[in-house]
Amino acid sequence: MTLLHGKAWKFGDDVDTDVIIPARYLSTSDPEELAKHCMEDADPQFFSKIHPGDIMVARKNFGCGSSREHAPLAIKSAGISCVIADSFARIFYRNAINIGLPILESPEAAEAISEGDMVTVDLEKGLIKNETKGEKYYSAPFPEFMQEIISAGGLINYVKERLSEKS
């Protein structure tokens, strides 16, 4: 059972990839370097404020804009355990699953959770518990095929497994 637990950091609609990781930092793809600049243009102190396991919560269309995989990489390597939003932009959605950053679509949770709430997420059940408010929310489960990618630990491992089955 995969349980994620941390403090919620709340953002609004249309958080774009330029805010998640500005292009001026894209001359590297070193995850640790990217992590330092995660969300910098929205909150310059973000990286120094968060703790491993913390959870980002945002409203509609999270991750819109560029296809840069540096965006979910920056979030993941900053120590964020999971992103919950009303909806995700499609390239960000694919990228997050491919690199193994858990994401959950739950408009109900995204609306109810406030900054600073302590949240626990059960990924397999799609269950989100707000311990501060004593509430529970659910997200729609991933399609089976995506669950396979997630349980393989990302797309590269999934492809490796597929290729070894072929040979």
Added chain:
Amino acid sequence: MGMTAAEKILAAHGGKETVKPGELVKAKVDLILGNDITAPVAIREFRKIGVDKVFDPERIVLVPDHFTPNKDIASAEQAKIMKEFAREQGITHYYEVGRMGIEHALLPELGLTLPGEIIIGADSHTCTYGALGALATGIGSTDMAAAMALGETWFKVPSTIKFVYRGELNPWVSGKDLILYTIGQIGVDGALYQSMEFTGPVIRSLSMDSRLAMCNMAIEAGAKAGIIEPDEITYQYLEGRAQREYRGLFSDGDAVYAQEIEFNVEEIEPQVAFPHLPENTRGISEVGEVALDQVVIGSCTNGRLEDLRIAAELLKNKKVHPRVRLIIIPGTQKIYQQAMKEGLMDIFIEAEGAVSTPTCGPCLGGHMGVLAKGERALATTNRNFVGRMGHPESEVYLSNPAVAAASAVTGKISAPEEVL
């Protein structure tokens, strides 16, 4: 039950008779694209898969265009990874500085993006190629790595919104204005996970450069793809250019759409998107006083010949406003050369604009026109997010090349008529 063009393309590449929106399909891809920001990450991931060779070196295109000509040592190292990978894998469609262009201007020009094809690219504006009737969509680096190994990827079949444009276009209204207006109407997630099919009499007579500008910004409405069915304009454009055989696919008369939206283009004037989202559009008459520090004409949206010709028409015998920097970036070497032959470069330089070699540079705040704190730019690019062109407290407004050129002369956002 009929299918849309997008559904037919996915069915054909997935070895299926029919597909339905929402269905997951594994489909063969015709072309895979990467650039100097995304390909190095894809190459790193490709190495982890444990195969030696890409599935087909003729089907992979690598273009160093974002931070090139290399802006600093770190960017040079990234570009080098891509260059060496191209040599190692025998990838012939590698376009070095001097031969390159901005990827989404270059690939159609080279005849590498064709009707009925599936094209994926590790760049969100890959959707540009829908202008040629391809199903083209942006993906991330890890998806690119997997597709380079397998020659296929998975898609969720998108539902399609049909946009029908009718009426006579107003003066100075181009494909850029149609797409900005559309995004203004439906919002930056108005077509999330969906495909946008652009059609109607206005589209049928729209130039290829304008079609490319429209499909380029489908992603700015959250769409997976923007698509225009091929027609005479497409076939003329492809003549002597297409590098492979192709077969266009068309939406059936009884295809099912998630929604149909009709626009009377006579109500559309040149559009300006205000900071910090492409959906914050206003007609040029509603803009008010917006003084500028910089104007950029270029990018994968509007760096094509039609765009430069329009800009030159407005800049001829004029000078750029003393407070403004005008930066003009032809999309490809060929566009650059043709612009020179037509005397457009003379006009730009006499107007005191700076002309650059092709690069994405300023569009993403990379180089060649980064904004300082508090500075304001009008650009023919595609995004005006916070910090997109530089300092987080700078501002970007988006428009077509005519409005951009006129505004460079007046020093504030202006209608083209104001300088004629």
